[in-house]
Amino acid sequence: MSIITADNLHKEFALKLKEPGLRGSIRALLRPRYRTVKAVRGVSFAVEEGESLAFIGPNGAGKSTTIKMLTGILHPSGGDARIMELVPWRQRRQLAMHIGTVFGQKSQLWFHLPPQDSFDLLARIYEVPYREYRSRLAKLVEIFELQELLKSPVRKLSLGQRMRCEIAACLLHNPRILFLDEPTIGLDVMARNKIRQLIARLNSLEGITVFLTSHDAGDIEKICKRVMVINFGEIILDTSVAELKRHYLKTKVISARLGQPIEEFQMPGVRFLKHREHGVKIQVDTALTPVEAVISRLMARASLPDINIADPPLEEIIQSIYQKPAQEVADHDQGS
């Protein structure tokens, strides 16, 4: 049974228009004009319990608006949604007992106090019985390695340390769904990897459903098994991360070390990205030419002491999806 369902969810905002200059200000005051912005246009999907889903899209695509409707912060203009059978915007407080939210750019920790104080307060707010809270906190302290951080004021923690505390804070009441809105934003490589590992671990060990938005392809690759792309307020792709990598962008990158120098050769869909005396990097469109044909051609011209065949970075795949018109992506999705 689905733990999250969205059915034809719409959200429109009335955006006040103002022309520049003093005249524009006076006109906006006397005769305000509004433009309707359709942030979300009929989004429908279902998420099963225990899934880890990346909900991605470019800026202004409708990701955060959708999350805010699913968590009950925004009332939709139309359509329906259910989170664990609850209507988020009508049963927000009941829902809050079952979900955890982390908005990467907002904090729920008290800035001047140690995280321990914020944890104590959140446990009270979520009405977690004291014993249960102590054992839950002990577990989270161990998983998130917070022992050293508990008594330092939040303002003195690094961004990575703070984010670990933020995520732990939203798990104190043992939620079944975790909504993460750009949880690794601004973090360095080490801290990002740590956060990804922790979220993936929570998903696999505790079975927490993860609903993640991020602009970082690494987050999607390391944490999620399913990816949903939203653009211009519509879902344009819903597939598994593995499928996305395997089928969506049919290119491979061959990096080879050469025994002898070779001349560049022409094949359909083959492009030399780098060409040096003892090495080449070639992009192959596998829809036009199979990888083995390119390798055979290379081997016929030189010995290959080392060769590597890689998928293009997920970042590139996502970028190409964002650039394609919605219908083209949907057709491709059905075809694959």
Place this chain on the structure above:
Amino acid sequence: MIKAAKYLFVARTSLTGKLVYFWDLLGRSVFFLLVLLIFDQLWRASLPGSSIDFSRTQLIWYLVMTEIITLSTPGGYTLGVDEDIKSGNIAYLLNRTCNYPLFMLGRYWGVSLASMLINLGLGCCAALIMVGPPTLVPASLPLLVLTLILAVTLKFFLTLLISLTAFWVEESRPFHWIYSKLIFTVGGLFVPLEFFPDWLQDLARILPFNLTVYAPARLLVDWDPQFFGAVILRQILWLGAVALLAQYIFRQGVIKLNVHGG
């Protein structure tokens, strides 16, 4: 019981957070002492020969009480509601199993209590040195504390009511500015309402602002059981009305909510 306890815990956490900056709070109280000194000079010069029914001792202790309430409680924008709404931070607070206005009340009381304790200590010391102790009826003290609690809580809900306009208007500061000036004047911040002409006194007594500063201060310097009864009744009625209105407006605001960055 659990539900009330959580808001008390918010107040406790807020108080703890504020006490981290104890020396900062103490520094700010210097302004309080300055106000007392200036007004003491004013009363010394103006009271002799005037027909006002208040002694210098009464007026200084009156000012101690009104300033403790006004300087210790977060006013206007510093309450943080406007900023929460505009920045979208309210998203976090709505996503919890608590009532946002009551959560803010807890935070307000925590912040206020830290400053109040410091201002109370400083104000009492200064007033004792300047004019000596006030004429107090010991039995009235618990009732005075009750009036003070209701006054601060009413002041919170009035401020909240103005802050909630941020759901609809882009800038709520002008409303806060007007409100603070109403507290200065018809609220009786610097002088008791008895200093005003009759028509202004009548108007001020109809409005709720005097119940937040004038009423507790007046009871401190001139205890009158009958006046206390009238004050407590009006405080409860106004508090109930303003709190209900704030809850209603908050709900309407949430429906209309348009969190930035959506």
